[in-house]
Amino acid sequence: MSVKLTFYGAVNEIGGSKTLLQYSGTNLFLDFGKDFFGGTDHFSDRLRPATYLQIRDYLRFGNLPPMASLYPMAQSQFLQQEFGATLDTGNVDGILLSHGHIDHFGFLPLVDVNVPLYMSAETLEVLRFFDETGEFDLRMDQRPVTVFDHDKVVHIGNCEVLPVRSDHDILGILGFIVRCGATSIIYTGDYRLHGKHPERVRAFVELMRQEKQHFKTVLLTEGTRLGFGSIDQLTENEVQELATRAVGTAPGLVLTNYYILDTDRLKVFLRVAEKTGRTMVLQPQHMLMAGKFARFDSELERLIKNAEVYLARRGSGKYLAPDYRLFEQEYLVTALRAADVAAEPAKYMLQLDFPDLGELVEINPAAHTVFIQSGGEPLGQYDPNYTVLMKWVKDFRLDFYRIATPGHASELDIKDLVMRADPSVLVPMHSKAPEALNGYIKDTIALRKGVTYEF
Numbered sequence: 001m002s003v004k005l006t007f008y009g010a011v012n013e014i015g016g017s018k019t020l021l022q023y024s025g026t027n028l029f030l031d032f033g034k035d036f037f038g039g040t041d042h043f044s045d046r047l048r049p050a051t052y053l054q055i056r057d058y059l060r061f062g063n064l065p066p067m068a069s070l071y072p073m074a075q076s077q078f079l080q081q082e083f084g085a086t087l088d089t090g091n092v093d094g095i096l097l098s099h100g101h102i103d104h105f106g107f108l109p110l111v112d113v114n115v116p117l118y119m120s121a122e123t124l125e126v127l128r129f130f131d132e133t134g135e136f137d138l139r140m141d142q143r144p145v146t147v148f149d150h151d152k153v154v155h156i157g158n159c160e161v162l163p164v165r166s167d168h169d170i171l172g173i174l175g176f177i178v179r180c181g182a183t184s185i186i187y188t189g190d191y192r193l194h195g196k197h198p199e200r201v202r203a204f205v206e207l208m209r210q211e212k213q214h215f216k217t218v219l220l221t222e223g224t225r226l227g228f229g230s231i232d233q234l235t236e237n238e239v240q241e242l243a244t245r246a247v248g249t250a251p252g253l254v255l256t257n258y259y260i261l262d263t264d265r266l267k268v269f270l271r272v273a274e275k276t277g278r279t280m281v282l283q284p285q286h287m288l289m290a291g292k293f294a295r296f297d298s299e300l301e302r303l304i305k306n307a308e309v310y311l312a313r314r315g316s317g318k319y320l321a322p323d324y325r326l327f328e329q330e331y332l333v334t335a336l337r338a339a340d341v342a343a344e345p346a347k348y349m350l351q352l353d354f355p356d357l358g359e360l361v362e363i364n365p366a367a368h369t370v371f372i373q374s375g376g377e378p379l380g381q382y383d384p385n386y387t388v389l390m391k392w393v394k395d396f397r398l399d400f401y402r403i404a405t406p407g408h409a410s411e412l413d414i415k416d417l418v419m420r421a422d423p424s425v426l427v428p429m430h431s432k433a434p435e436a437l438n439g440y441i442k443d444t445i446a447l448r449k450g451v452t453y454e455f
Helices: 051-060 073-086 121-133 198-212 236-248 263-276 284-296 298-304 338-343 359-363 384-395 411-421
Strands: 004-007 019-023 026-030 094-096 117-119 145-147 154-156 159-165 174-180 183-187 216-222 254-258 279-282 348-351 370-374 399-402 425-429 452-454
Touching: 019 174, 026 159, 026 174, 051 073, 117 121, 121 145, 121 284, 159 198, 174 198, 183 198, 198 216, 198 411, 216 411, 236 263, 236 370, 236 399, 254 263, 263 279, 263 284, 263 298, 263 348, 263 370, 279 284, 284 298, 338 359
Parallel strands: 026 094, 094 117, 117 145, 183 216, 216 425, 254 348, 254 370, 279 348, 370 399
Antiparallel strands: 004 019, 004 452, 019 026, 154 159, 159 174, 174 183
16 A cells, blocks of 8 residues: 655745655644745735634645644634535544744644644643743643654554654754555654764664665655755854854853754853853743753753843833733843843843844943854844844944854755665655755655655
8 A cells, every 4th residue: 555645835945844644544744834934925924814714825825734624623614615625534643743843833723622743742842832922822731742752653543653863953853754554754854963963863864774674765854955055064062162252252241142942052152151150141931941941951951040031121111010921920020131231241141032132222232242143033144134133233333243053954964864864765855955866866756735646
């Protein structure tokens, strides 16, 4: 019996991973991510899907899979009337989540709460974090969730799923080997080989090689950096060395901006603060996420005890409880404020997210205050907000350093992985240049969105 794969995202694009795997009556999704730009072919920040019928609008333009059982009953009945025979009525046996980045889980709020979810314990904490902060309405307390044990097979329907630890710029990243009869579907999720745990990726590759001895293997590999050419990348140790040097030049305050889910980068800054005699100061959402991840990381648990919390002005500007979300309110008495940082700037390294740059007006940092951009928003020069950031840097005469490293494997590392794994079939995805892998494996699929492939 053949395995069917239908790709509803990550086709000639980075992000939006949603792949339907069908085998012998079993229907599984590999991730359920939102396109980075939410389907910008038809929507923008000013033109959005109808709030009351988002699913209909996304389905209309192919941004979501046309499966009635994915969505709440109240909407699926309407959708069946709207889309008729084009809507698949089969059950969904589960959604396997590789990790907690939005482009891999971002459409979950639209999924019926009865659809089973499978993920790592770390990813579950990320999703609970987004519920708690209100950034997403995931309702994780209502959903059936199975937490994977690393390298332990789970049977779902007629498939065997082996979750495999990997390495990315977030804790809890998994790849999957899904055995379907004589065929194994190998899904890498996102990965890198220059991070803290390259040995995990290499072990995954060895499993791929072993799998081919017994099964036909279909490798679904991410290719985010295909076509970029550059193989320039720092290790986290090199990031730490450069950050330490930058902080060493700072006569006063140091500002940092890292991505909230990147605990490797947070630990870099916590270590630098410890080494240079400063106190790392985090905004409440960063402290909340760090506390959740500290359950899985003893070093983070130790380092975070030395950090303090910074509360930006909100609403009335008077630091009143109604101005803050519930998780922020616990810091109303103990948190540092702009006046505290302004009084002793050389004492602190302050994490300041882009939306809170306005705090600099009140802090009024001295010239040559160091600003380390390290993976937080805006992500790069292609983002219109980058120009805005640079205006703040110029007007406050900040010393700006971009010290970061990609969360994804280089093109060279991807090609090396593919050649070592030597799959029966190669499926490049999550890439704007999948053709860069043409010729490495004889049977390589050039994906088309929404098309079903049989193996």
